[in-house]
Amino acid sequence: MxxxxxxxxxxxxxxxxxxxxxxxxxxxxxxxxxxxxxxxxxxxxxxxxxxxxxxxxxxxxxxxxxxxxxxxxxxxxxxxxxxxxxxxxxxxxxxxxxxxxxxxxxxxxxxxxxxxxxxxxxxxxxxKKAAPKKAAAPKKAEAKAEVAVESAGSRPANLLSEARGGKADDLKKISGVGPKLEGVLHENGVFHFDQVAAWNAEEIAYMDDKLSFKGRIERDNWIEQAAELAKDA
Incomplete structure (x- = not known):
């Protein structure tokens, strides 16, 4: 059977x-x-x-x-x-x-x-076998916290409190940046094309997190666009 x-x-x-x-x-x-x-x-x-x-x-x-x-x-x-x-x-x-x-x-x-x-x-x-699993829980939480810190990247060193000369570049010229996203960039200290063009991988990860648009910066090639626009600014 x-x-x-x-x-x-x-x-x-x-x-x-x-x-x-x-x-x-x-x-x-x-x-x-x-x-x-x-x-x-x-x-x-x-x-x-x-x-x-x-x-x-x-x-x-x-x-x-x-x-x-x-x-x-x-x-x-x-x-x-x-x-x-x-x-x-x-x-x-x-x-x-x-x-x-x-x-x-x-x-x-x-x-x-x-x-x-x-x-x-x-x-x-x-x-008795339950103890190791309960003890392991804090370690998993710590590991997740470490991943979260790593994924945030590092804060760009070139962020400003206000636009240079009181006049910001038109960041909407960057493909993928609209009026709302430009406002968020201003809130985070980004006013000029040369700031965006100078970001490295860690700084891109930080700004991705701040903008809540994961991958947008690299997907739309913001760095290359900003570098070209900075030449004419």
Missing amino acids: FAVMKTGGKQYKVQSGDVLRVEKLAADAGEKIQFNEILMVGSTVGAPFVAGAGVQAEVIDQIKGEKLIHYVKRRRKHSSQRKKGHRQQLTLVRVTDILEKGADKSGIKAAIGAGSVSGAAIVAAAP
């Missing part, structure tokens, strides 16, 4: 004796576990789950999946690229029994521990 069960957001068709790699469960090697979210047992189809059905298994080991490479490259971002590796934490289990009925009275107590997946019941919970 076979069954279709769900765990870790995935579905598995299993028979007694099958060995599976499932999303990490909070169980140690040798422990008995039971999956209660059963979509189908033999010819019986659940709606969505089959009442009273279960799949019992034994934990073989806690393992890691194959290494996956995540690579991101941004065009027109001065060769901005990022490469990361990841190995998913998995639990290796062997199916021991498929219960069409009576799974609720099997004697295996439901417990939720760190890393456990909805729909699985285990003999003993593993609350």
Whole structure:
């Protein structure tokens, strides 16, 4: 007899004796576990789950999946690229029994521990494993904060409190700059073409953030346009 069960957001068709790699469960090697979210047992189809059905298994080991490479490259971002590796934490289990009925009275107590997946019941919970994940949360927050700081770039050194000689250049001559965006540039200390033409990559990132138009400066070639316009200013 076979069954279709769900765990870790995935579905598995299993028979007694099958060995599976499932999303990490909070169980140690040798422990008995039971999956209660059963979509189908033999010819019986659940709606969505089959009442009273279960799949019992034994934990073989806690393992890691194959290494996956995540690579991101941004065009027109001065060769901005990022490469990361990841190995998913998995639990290796062997199916021991498929219960069409009576799974609720099997004697295996439901417990939720760190890393456990909805729909699985285990003999003993593993609350100790929850501590590392809770402790890791601040580090993730700090990492996000560091990324946010890096993405803001650096403030241009040539920003002004007012236009030189009391007369600002017509920044609307730059393609992509309208009256509203020109006003925002003025608010941030940008009044002249030569200011825009002198920005480097870090300063472009800073102004992108201030203008709330990510990529607009490079996409519309503001630097090149401003350099040409500055010659005639």
